[in-house]
Amino acid sequence: MSYSRWKDERYWHLFRDALKREHPHLTDEGLMKAKEFNAQRYYYAGIGRFEPDAAMARGLADLAALASLIPAGGFVHGDRPGAVDAGIYGFI
Numbered sequence: 001m002s003y004s005r006w007k008d009e010r011y012w013h014l015f016r017d018a019l020k021r022e023h024p025h026l027t028d029e030g031l032m033k034a035k036e037f038n039a040q041r042y043y044y045a046g047i048g049r050f051e052p053d054a055a056m057a058r059g060l061a062d063l064a065a066l067a068s069l070i071p072a073g074g075f076v077h078g079d080r081p082g083a084v085d086a087g088i089y090g091f092i
Contacts, residue, residue, distance in 0.1 A: 006038035
């Protein structure tokens, strides 16, 4: 999801505009520095070496794997949320 915001040019302009709307003090220069930083971070993490469609497919596969762990009613290990659920929540 972060990749689509900072690296995928199809969505970057929407994210940039939303950031500027919610945080008017942000500058174009500062946002471009953040964009470049994240692009480098994604490259070294590996996901930045993929074309946008391939990166998106990998992300969707990861989300599908997480979704398969969570039952329709309840949480990963029963009726009450646990640490695993909190970790998943942080990503979705």
